Structures are given as C-alpha cells and as structure tokens.
Amino acid sequence: MLNQTGSMTAPHSASKSGAPTRGRFLIELLVALLITRLPFISVPFKWLESYFHELSHGIATLLTGGAVSHIQLFPNGAGLCFSQGGWPVVIGFSGYFGAALWGYLIFILATWPKGIRVSFAVLGSAVVLTTLLWGRDLLTISILASLAVLFLLPLKLNRNRFMGSGLRVMALMIMLNALASPTVLLGLNGKGDAAMLAGATWIPAWIWVFIWLAISALMIFLCWQRVDRAASKNSK
Numbered sequence: 303m304l305n306q307t308g309s310m311t312a313p314h315s316a317s318k319s320g321a322p323t324r325g326r327f328l329i330e331l332l333v334a335l336l337i338t339r340l341p342f343i344s345v346p347f348k349w350l351e352s353y354f355h356e357l358s359h360g361i362a363t364l365l366t367g368g369a370v371s372h373i374q375l376f377p378n379g380a381g382l383c384f385s386q387g388g389w390p391v392v393i394g395f396s397g398y399f400g401a402a403l404w405g406y407l408i409f410i411l412a413t414w415p416k417g418i419r420v421s422f423a424v425l426g427s428a429v430v431l432t433t434l435l436w437g438r439d440l441l442t443i444s445i446l447a448s449l450a451v452l453f454l455l456p457l458k459l460n461r462n463r464f465m466g467s468g469l470r471v472m473a474l475m476i477m478l479n480a481l482a483s484p485t486v487l488l489g490l491n492g493k494g495d496a497a498m499l500a501g502a503t504w505i506p507a508w509i510w511v512f513i514w515l516a517i518s519a520l521m522i523f524l525c526w527q528r529v530d531r532a533a534s535k536n537s538k
Contacts, residue, residue, distance in 0.1 A: 320415040320466060321532035327525070330467060334474035338482070346452060348379030349445050350472065351401050351479035357432060358400020359383035362393045372438040375445045379479075394499045398484050398514035405476035406521040412469035413528065419457060421469065426453035474522070481518035484511045 322330065338344050356373040360383050363370050368388025375381045385393070411421040429450040437443040452472075456465050487494040488511055496507035 320413040320418075321529050322413075322467070322470065324529055324533050326467075327470075327529040330471050331474055331522075334471045334478055337471070338475050338478050345377070345379070346448055347472070347475045348479055349375060349449055350452070351405075351476050351483060352376075352379050352381040353429070353432075353446070353449055354404040354476060355397045355401040355480075355483075356381040356383045358396045358404070359393055360385065360436065361400070362396035363388040366392050368393070370436060373432070373436045373442065374439060375442045377441070377445075379483075391499060391502050394495045394502070395510070397495050398480055399517055401480040401483075402477055402514070402518040402521045405473045405480060406524060408476065409470055409473035409525045410528070412466050412473055413532075415466060418466050418469065422453050422456055422465065426450050426457075429453060474525070477518055477521050477525075481515060481522070484514040484518075487511050 321327075337347060352375055356375065360370045360373060363383070363385040366387075366389035368385050371384040371386070373381065373383045383397075408421075408425070411425075412418065414421065429446055433443055433446040433450070437446050456468060459465055484496070487496040488508060491497075494507075496510040499505065499510045500507040
C-alpha cells in the first residue's frame with residue numbers, strides 16, 4: 303500500500319524478521335509432510351535427516367574425546383558412524399537429538415532474509431567438507447554429493463523469497479523425519495541407538511525413543527512459536 307509520502311510500505315503479513323506468516327508456515331509444514339510421504343521423491347530428503355544424524359554422532363564423538371573414522375549412508379535413509387573412543391551415552395543420544403536440532407537451526411537460518419544465500423552456501427560447504435573428511439565408499443560419496451547439490455543449486459536462483467521458503471521446507475522435513483525415524487527402533491530387538499543406550503544406562507529403549515520423539519515435536523513447536531511471535535509483532 304502507499305503511505306502519505308507516496309512510497310510503498312510492506313503489508314502487515316510480511317515479517318520483518320523473515321519468518322513466514324502463520325498461514326504460510328502451515329502450508330510449508332503440509333508440503334514438507336506430503337513430500338516425506340511420497341515414494342522416490344522423499345528419498346533425498348531422508349538422506350538429509352540421515353546425514354545430520356550421523357554428523358551429530360561424529361561431532362559428539364569429537365567433543366567427547368573420540369575419533370571418527372568415516373560415515374556410511376545407505377539409499378533407504380539408514381546410516382552408520384564409525385568411531386573410536388568418546389562417551390558412548392552422549393554419542394548414542396546425539397544422533398536423533400542432533401538431527402532435530404539441526405532442522406530447527408536451519409529453520410532459523412531460513413528466517414534470516416539477508417543471509418539466506420550465505421546459509422545455503424555454508425550448508426553445502428559443510429556437506430562437501432564432510433565428504434572430504436569422512437566419505438570413503440562410492441555410495442556414501444554419491445549421496446553426499448546429491449545433498450551438496452541440493453543446497454548449492456538454489457544459489458542459482460535470484461529470488462531470496464523462494465530460497466527461504468525452500469530452506470524452511472527442507473528444515474521441516476528434517477524435523478519430521480527425525481520425528482518418525484526413532485519409532486522404527488521399537489521393532490528392533492537389541493539393535494540401534496536406543497538399545498545401545500538401554501544397555502549403557504539401564505533405562506529402557508522405549509523411553510529413549512519417547513525422549514527423541516518429544517524433542518523433535520518440541521523443535522517443530524518452537525518453529526511455530528517463532529512464526530507466531532513474528533506475526534503478533536507485525537500485527538501491532
């Protein structure tokens with residue numbers, strides 16, 4: 303709309319913080335949910351959650367004094383982090399927790415309009431660095447290369463608005479996959495991060511699964527809170 307001086311003013315629906323409106327957020331969440339349920343199309347986005355899951359294991363290993371040999375990613379979205387040393391409880395817990403946290407942090411980056419291109423570049427570069435440091439087999443390197451393209455290709459776009467929306471959808475897909483993935487562990491007897499933590503702490507595996515589910519749900523709720531606060535501030 304025009305103000306009294308004749309210059310254009312931003313509509314109230316646009317957030318100065320770069321956060322989407324409530325309606326736009328719900329649409330992006332729905333799109334993210336639909337994509338994670340589509341066969342074939344959802345596969346690269348499962349790799350995203352798997353990548354951040356294994357990356358979190360690797361970072362936790364390094365932070366607790368261990369060493370990472372390499373990571374391995376599989377077409378079905380599974381992954382492995384090969385390491386020595388470190389604190390097993392922290393390392394085991396960090397995978398699903400880290401994936402959900404990464405999703406939330408990426409969503410926050412996607413609400414930073416001036417830095418959206420930098421965010422894509424940094425995330426793409428992080429995948430490339432991971433490939434150089436911890437990629438060993440051809441399949442893992444191919445999957446990591448696909449993820450690097452997923453982050454770096456949007457830099458060809460000139461519209462930050464579409465880039466921000468795309469990055470938010472990717473972030474939401476990571477959190478949704480982090481929400482769904484731990485439930486698979488309930489059907490695995492003696493396998494997976496939950497079983498390892500149960501053996502190390504005497505806390506049943508299902509409790510660890512519940513904790514990860516609660517964390518993922520909390521991260522999505524925090525995204526909504528950020529959107530809601532921004533919308534409330536704009537309406538004043």
